Amino acid sequence: MKFLDPGNPFYRPLWRRVVIVAVCLGWAAVEFSRGANAWGALFLAAGLFAAWSLLIAWRPDDKG
Template sequence: MQLFDADHPFFRPLWRRVAIVAVCLGWAAFEFASASPFWGALFGGVGVYCAWALLINYRPDTHTK
C-alpha cells in the first residue's frame, strides 16, 4: 500500500523529506505528551512510514531531475 508518491518532484530536496518526517514524529510526541495515545500512535506510524519511504527507501538515482 502506498500513501503517497515518493517519485513526485516535490520530494526531491532532502530538507523537505526530513521536515515531513520531523513534523509527523514531533506531532506524535506532542499527542503522547497531551495524553492522547491513539493520535500519538497514529502520527507515530505515519512518521515511521514517511521515514521509510522518504529517507530509507528513497533512491535519488532513479528519480529524474
C-alpha cells in the same frame, strides 16, 4: 494513487523529506505528552512510514 509517492518531484530536496518526517514524529510526541495515545500512535506510524519511504528506501530515480 499512492498515499505517499516518493517518485513525485516535490520530494526530491532532502530538506523537505526531513521536515515531513520531523513534523509527523514531533506531532506524535505532542499527542503522547497530552495523553492522546491513539492520535500519538497514528502520527508515529505516519512518521515511521514517511521515514522509511522518504529517507531509508528513497532513491533519486524513483518513478513510482
